[in-house]
Amino acid sequence: MHQVDFDLSLDEISKIEGAAALDFSVKDGRVTKCRFKITEYKRFYTQAIKGKAAVAAPTLLARICGTCSNAHILAAIKAVENALQIIPSPQTLTLRRLVNHGLIIRDHALHLYLFVLPDLFNKDSLLDFDESNQEQHQLLHDAFQVKDAGNQLSILTGGRSVHAPFPMVGGFIKFPNPAAAVKVINLLQAIRPAVERLIKVFTVWTKTQAQTIPYLAYMDGRIRSTDGLDIAETQYRSHLQKKQLDYSQASAYTYKEGFYMTGALARLNLMPNPPAPFPSRNVYHNNLAQAVEILQAIDGSIAILAKTKFAPEPLVKPTVISGEGIGVVEAPRGILYHHLVIKNNVVTDAEILVPTGQNQLNIENDIKILVETHLQSEVDKIKLAHEIEVLVRAYDPCMSCAAHFLKINWK
Amino acid sequence: MAKLIAGWFTFTCCEDSTILFTEILNDHWQEWTKLIDFKYAKTLRKSAGIGPMDIAFVEGAISSDTQTAKLKQIRGLTKTLVAIGACAVTGQPSAQRNQFTPEQLKAIKPILERFSYNDKVQRLDEIVKVDFSVPGCPMDEIKFVELINKLCTK
Numbered sequence: 001m002h003q004v005d006f007d008l009s010l011d012e013i014s015k016i017e018g019a020a021a022l023d024f025s026v027k028d029g030r031v032t033k034c035r036f037k038i039t040e041y042k043r044f045y046t047q048a049i050k051g052k053a054a055v056a057a058p059t060l061l062a063r064i065c066g067t068c069s070n071a072h073i074l075a076a077i078k079a080v081e082n083a084l085q086i087i088p089s090p091q092t093l094t095l096r097r098l099v100n101h102g103l104i105i106r107d108h109a110l111h112l113y114l115f116v117l118p119d120l121f122n123k124d125s126l127l128d129f130d131e132s133n134q135e136q137h138q139l140l141h142d143a144f145q146v147k148d149a150g151n152q153l154s155i156l157t158g159g160r161s162v163h164a165p166f167p168m169v170g171g172f173i174k175f176p177n178p179a180a181a182v183k184v185i186n187l188l189q190a191i192r193p194a195v196e197r198l199i200k201v202f203t204v205w206t207k208t209q210a211q212t213i214p215y216l217a218y219m220d221g222r223i224r225s226t227d228g229l230d231i232a233e234t235q236y237r238s239h240l241q242k243k244q245l246d247y248s249q250a251s252a253y254t255y256k257e258g259f260y261m262t263g264a265l266a267r268l269n270l271m272p273n274p275p276a277p278f279p280s281r282n283v284y285h286n287n288l289a290q291a292v293e294i295l296q297a298i299d300g301s302i303a304i305l306a307k308t309k310f311a312p313e314p315l316v317k318p319t320v321i322s323g324e325g326i327g328v329v330e331a332p333r334g335i336l337y338h339h340l341v342i343k344n345n346v347v348t349d350a351e352i353l354v355p356t357g358q359n360q361l362n363i364e365n366d367i368k369i370l371v372e373t374h375l376q377s378e379v380d381k382i383k384l385a386h387e388i389e390v391l392v393r394a395y396d397p398c399m400s401c402a403a404h405f406l407k408i409n410w411k
Numbered sequence: 412m413a414k415l416i417a418g419w420f421t422f423t424c425c426e427d428s429t430i431l432f433t434e435i436l437n438d439h440w441q442e443w444t445k446l447i448d449f450k451y452a453k454t455l456r457k458s459a460g461i462g463p464m465d466i467a468f469v470e471g472a473i474s475s476d477t478q479t480a481k482l483k484q485i486r487g488l489t490k491t492l493v494a495i496g497a498c499a500v501t502g503q504p505s506a507q508r509n510q511f512t513p514e515q516l517k518a519i520k521p522i523l524e525r526f527s528y529n530d531k532v533q534r535l536d537e538i539v540k541v542d543f544s545v546p547g548c549p550m551d552e553i554k555f556v557e558l559i560n561k562l563c564t565k
Contacts, residue, residue: 017426041423041474042522047515048507063504066427066549110433114455125456127444148437161434162427162549249526389457 004029004375010385016115017067017398022388023247024371026379031371036364036392038250038356040399046350054080054342055169057350061338062163064352067110068398069163070103070154071331072352075338078327080169083342084318091313092171098157098304099167100329101297105150106161107332108264108290111396112198113143116287119390120205139201142194146294149187153301156184170315181305188298188305195295202288203277209370209391210281213259213362215266218328218335224270225255226279233328236337240353243361250399252360253353259362262334262355263396264289283366284394290332321345331355333396356397363395415465415563418451420485422471422478423505423532427549428496429454429470435552439559446563466491466562470550472498472505473533475526486539491562494541495555497548499534504548506532 010022019040025033045064049057058076062069074096081088088096114126117139123129126143129136151161156176158164166174214227223231229239243252254260265286269279275292277285322345327338334355341349370391374384421429433454436443451461467489473479486492498505508519509531522528535541545555 019421041478041526041528042519043423043425043505044508044511044515044519047511047518048504050515060504063425063427063548066425066430069425069427106434110430114433118456127440127449127455144437144440147434151434151437162430246525249522 004379006379006381008381008385010388016393016396017065020392020397020399022367022392024367026371026375029375031368031375034364034368034371035245035247036360036367038248038360038399040249042249046352049340049347049350052347054084054340054345054347057340057347058167058169059163061350061352064354065398066162067107068103068331068333068336068354070099070158070161070167071329071336072338073158073164073167074100075327075329075331075336075352076340077167077169078329079325079338079340080327080342081325082327083323083325083340084169084345085320085323086170086316086318088171088316089313091308091310092316094304094308095157095172095175095310096167098153098301099164101301102150102154102157102161104297104332105294105301106147106154107150108294108396109143109146109150111332111393112202112287112290112294113139113146115393115396116390117143117201119393120201138197142191142197146191146194146198149184149191149298150294152184152187156180168315170317171313173315175310175312176305178309181310185302185305188302192295192298195291195298199288199291199295202291205284205287207284207390208282209284209366209373211259211283211362211366211369212281213261214255215269216255216260216262216335216358217266217270218330219267219270223328223335225260226266226269227256233326233337236326236328236353237339237351240358245360248360250357250360253358254361259365260358261362261395262358264293264332264334266334267330268292283391286394286396290396318345333398334358354398356395356399359395359397363392363397366391414446414448416450416463417447417466417468418461418464418485418489419449419454419468420451420470420481421453422469422482422499423474424471424496424498426470428545428547431549431552432468432555435556439556443559443563447559461485461488464489466493468493468495469535470495470499472502473535473538474505474528476529477527479529479533479538482535482539491542492535492539493558494535494544496550497546500544500546502532502534502537506534508532 023035058073061076062073129140154161159166216225268289337353339351
């Protein structure tokens with residue numbers, strides 16, 4: 001261990017969703033301060049939603065985040081439906097699955113190609129890839145083709161990949177056109193080889209850092225963890241503890257008072273018979289897990305679109321006007337919880353837990369481990385700062401989500 | 412012809428227009444990257460500071476003095492400033508706290524104070540001169556493409 005003292009601040013971490021910064025200090029060769037700060041300014045949605053019509057809640061709450069907006073819509077719709085005892089039709093559930101597949105393809109592709117891939121090729125930007133290099137040329141063109149297929153699937157099923165206008169409380173207001181569905185199937189089939197190339201790229205990436213932590217995912221209507229938790233979604237809050245950080249604009253969470261991780265890696269780790277190398281404790285495998293999930297979403301979408309004829313159907317009406325509902329979905333970055341209280345069709349209270357808030361403390365701890373590993377040899381601060389960014393990007397954090405408003409009482 | 416130097420900046424918002432921009436690139440990246448160098452765009456690359464540019468696309472509303480100073484810096488460095496999306500153009504929905512009740516304001520006050528928020532959220536043209544606007548939540552895709560084409564042929 002090198003007995004060094006230094007401070008390092010990253011004012012702006014690039015190639016992530018939103019604004020984050022980092023401060024840490026090393027004294028006598030040990031990390032004495034490590035603060036991963038979410039610096040995105042809050043827009044106070046869980047206050048703003050109070051007094052708004054329950055049926056309008058998903059549209060407003062989607063504005064918490066541009067990139068995960070469709071996940072917020074789906075979670076808020078579920079929360080309202082659970083509160084007002086609405087049972088959606090099987091076709092609605094199928095369409096929602098497709099909306100989520102579109103989001104997974106588009107969002108994971110954005111993260112992997114635009115944010116992470118430059119790190120693997122020692123480039124600053126995907127747009128700097130060398131067109132005369134066969135592999136880089138191929139990946140550059142793959143990037144926009146894969147993203148486009150996810151975007152088109154989102155448009156077909158949700159009306160738009162950002163703030164989808166078709167999904168509503170009780171169903172959908174527009175339905176996929178059969179001819180357009182065939183075009184999307186063709187697009188999805190066309191990108192399969194590109195996604196297989198992407199999986200290969202991340203399979204051979206040897207970067208490793210592991211922690212022994214629980215991984216949590218929402219599967220088959222249950223919240224499950226790698227340490228044996230298996231609970232109904234309505235029980236989620238009793239297993240998570242909110243932690244207030246005086247340096248971050250977002251609240252953090254612990255599970256059993258410890259760090260945990262949610263997201264693609266958690267989903268693969270909890271999947272029955274996952275493909276190799278999963279289950280994995282290597283945080284950089286979150287990237288590989290995302291690439292695998294793009295392929296799963298492609299195949300799942302093709303299977304549904306090929307066999308399903310969508311027919312217009314009316315929105316299912318509420319049976320009550322007051323209630324409390326929890327809506328949970330697996331967003332691209334992990335478990336997303338929406339909890340709404342509704343009285344006389346108006347939202348009176350709300351709580352939203354986002355994946356990045358849940359991963360925040362684990363990100364911080366991983367940074368600390370990374371820095372302490374670097375302290376084993378001579379420290380190059382520029383290289384270390386870059387390595388920290390690469391690590392943070394592996395989590396695919398979303399600061400827009402994390403900085404929505406939660407009640408905080410500073411001590 | 413030299414490429415136009417462009418920047419893409421975000422302030423208080425959900426970054427939906429940034430995401431839409433990356434989706435619009437699916438169709439236009441080959442054409443636009445020949446004409447525009449997206450030199451200052453945190454989503455696309457890491458930049459050490461910012462410098463003179465031809466076009467600054469600015470998404471989001473302004474919540475603090477820090478953001479105001481950054482916006483003024485951008486205005487001072489760019490020939491053309493484009494307000495992108497509803498929050499930049501109208502302030503809303505990021506400015507929804509401007510209409511909060513006293514009870515709601517009391518609930519958010521600790522955060523406003525701790526992180527030095529301004530009392531009101533502002534749209535861009537309340538602070539700097541805006542040359543063009545692309546409204547919408549997210550921004551209007553057709554208007555954005557038309558504007559890029561217009562700026563590239565100027």
